[in-house]
Amino acid sequence: MTTLNVLLVGGTGSIGRHVARAAENAGHSIRILSRRGGGDDTIRGDLTDASTLAEAVDGVDAVVFTHGTHGSAAGFRDVDYGGVRNVLEAIGDRPVRIALMTAIGVTYRDGEYNRSSGAHDWKRRGERLVRASGKPYTIVRPSWFDYNEDDEHELHFLQGDTRTAGSPADGVIARAQLAEVLVASLTSEAAVGKTFELVAEKGPAQADLDPLFAALDADTGLDGARDVDNLPVSQEPADVIADLDRIRRA
Numbered sequence: 001m002t003t004l005n006v007l008l009v010g011g012t013g014s015i016g017r018h019v020a021r022a023a024e025n026a027g028h029s030i031r032i033l034s035r036r037g038g039g040d041d042t043i044r045g046d047l048t049d050a051s052t053l054a055e056a057v058d059g060v061d062a063v064v065f066t067h068g069t070h071g072s073a074a075g076f077r078d079v080d081y082g083g084v085r086n087v088l089e090a091i092g093d094r095p096v097r098i099a100l101m102t103a104i105g106v107t108y109r110d111g112e113y114n115r116s117s118g119a120h121d122w123k124r125r126g127e128r129l130v131r132a133s134g135k136p137y138t139i140v141r142p143s144w145f146d147y148n149e150d151d152e153h154e155l156h157f158l159q160g161d162t163r164t165a166g167s168p169a170d171g172v173i174a175r176a177q178l179a180e181v182l183v184a185s186l187t188s189e190a191a192v193g194k195t196f197e198l199v200a201e202k203g204p205a206q207a208d209l210d211p212l213f214a215a216l217d218a219d220t221g222l223d224g225a226r227d228v229d230n231l232p233v234s235q236e237p238a239d240v241i242a243d244l245d246r247i248r249r250a
């Protein structure tokens, strides 16, 4: 069994708490980043303040990102996106394994939710930073949390991000099962360099996720393998392009 020192960014949140449990069940040592500090396994840090993150990433083998804000455009920019950038910069050139949670529909720009908050654009920019970093990564785009029925646990990994209703019609996933997928990706060679949408359908959970990871196309550039083209990097704001250049050089 591979045991890792894993930093949980968002580890106090509604998903992160499940990730902490799943990581410990898998035999990993966990360190939880929180603005509030806390128990022995918690380290204080603020994703919007890069200077607070050096200690958090010291000695880690892997990072699972499940952080997030709710609502404000500045929050999506500074926390959802800026947090990924600041942690990657704090890691520098160390070969740390990354699991990033974003959201199903993240490449869809025309819905009211993205128009009003930029939420999808910022999360997608975070995905691009991870792909640009050159680190071994897996990006999981979960569907709607805990809308699944009791018999809906069979996992399906989708690519192309074509479900854009912006409602549970796009798919459902239990938080606990999402956490298990994120943790399993950390030790799966077949999961490296893959981006997928995660839904559960009627049926039992699969015991071994490797065949599901292996069936996915690997990403080849800054976007998910089968994503429909949308905002080209050249049309991104100048500071986003500068972030990508910096992360690539790190």
Ligand SMILES: NC(=O)c1ccc[n+]([C@@H]2O[C@H](COP(=O)([O-])OP(=O)(O)OC[C@H]3O[C@@H](n4cnc5c(N)ncnc54)[C@H](OP(=O)(O)O)[C@@H]3O)[C@@H](O)[C@H]2O)c1
Pocket (backbone or CB within 6 Å): 009, 010, 011, 012, 013, 014, 015, 016, 033, 034, 035, 036, 045, 046, 047, 048, 066, 067, 068, 069, 070, 079, 080, 102, 103, 104, 142, 143, 144, 145
């Ligand atoms: N609802 C859905 O069906 C659905 C589906 C797909 C994706 N999502 C996404 O899931 C994300 C996470 O949701 P959640 O419900 O798990 O959130 P949550 O329970 O509010 O947790 C947010 C986490 O982010 C951390 N965080 C926020 N700002 C931070 C900062 N400045 N520095 C350090 N840590 C910070 C919090 O840590 P502390 O407070 O301890 O500092 C906490 O651990 C959201 O962005 C949402 O877009 C939701």
